[in-house]
Amino acid sequence: MKKSRVILLECTDYDEDKVYRTVKRGLELLGGIENFMRKDEKILLKPNLLKRAVPDQAITTHPSVFKAVARVLKESGYNKISYGDSPGNGNPTKISNTAGIARAAEELGIEEADFRQGEKVDFPQGKVAKNFVISRGALDAEAVINVCKMKTHALERVTGAVKNIFGCIYGFNKGLSHAKYQNADRFAKMLCDLHVMIKPRLHIMDGIVAMEGNGPSSGRPVKMNIILMSGDPVALDSVFCRLINLDPESVPTNVNGEVWGLGNWHDENIEILTPQGEKPIEEIVKKYGKMNFDVYRGDIKKAGFHRVEWLMKLIRQRPYVVEERCIRCGICVNSCPVEGKAIKLDKDMGTIPQYDYDKCIRCYCCQEMCPQKAIEVKTPFLRKILDKLACSR
Ligand code: SF4
Ligand code: SF4
Structure with missing residues (x-):
């Protein structure tokens, strides 16, 4: 089997020039951007713009990383570049503004892609997903560069290269996908079908400051001081897992991603290249890994407990509201994709939102x-x- 190459670059802060030099060097190590796309193609840069947040919150791709990728493209003679993402909630333009992405794009003359409209696309070859509603901006692109963020995720454990492409799905259809593909494994399989359809060419992960704990939006920023790059999203996510002391096999997007042919998650099929040469994973983990990174590592599947239904009811993880922080805004209720809602808020009562755990998926x-x-x-x-x-x- 041909090994997948993952580039690992040290970068200790978001100084624009430093990040630019690092990204440029990484792309050289990958053989040059020309290896991945032609100059006459329409390219979409797809950062993580999950929701309105300033860069320091580590929820969105940092503008320095986004800008560095865009600058290298421009300097290499690529001119048909746009950017965009469909957030979980809210106006994409306002979110790009707050994240600093809009300003970086404007400085380089890069247009915002249309993520305000979507189109249903049939995908009969999908193994679990036979159609998607895709944002116009993603459909218009001929090549996608996935500029993702290194974060934890409550459903899939981590959100990295594979998960970031979910933002190509238009608007509230993302919520509906959760209702349709319930549980982490089914959801990961849908994501793999989406990757097969979108075919992102290149994946660049902002891991200078990652998010640990209650990700992907409520966790803590944590310095990891690296940028990862690869043409293989599964290998990239697998290296991310090793760096945070998480078994790559426990991440459904890795295991299914390999079955779907998106890439390799096994260490022996991944080559890690740094500016100092090829390095074994053990050396990389020793130098850059964070063994106490706060991510969920439990795996009851291995012991087969998940097959006992009554036991599962007792042991299932569940969301809950921390009363002191809740401002009773109701955004959580609006974002729930379950028919009839699995979370409700009675504003007249002034209480916090209440869960119906029997309905909650x-x-x-x-x-x-x-x-x-x-x-x-x-x-x-x-x-x-x-x-x-x-x-x-
Ligand atoms: S109602 Fe409370 S828990 Fe729900 S989104 Fe608003 S602040 Fe968060
Ligand atoms: S209440 Fe349950 S089903 Fe609804 S959004 Fe929250 S986790 Fe999802």
């Missing part, structure tokens, strides 16, 4: 969209014990 859209970081994910005590048992087998 654990998609965590409410947690992603809460502007106050007021929704956290609880792991029941019994689950923690079972996770420990499973890990020790």
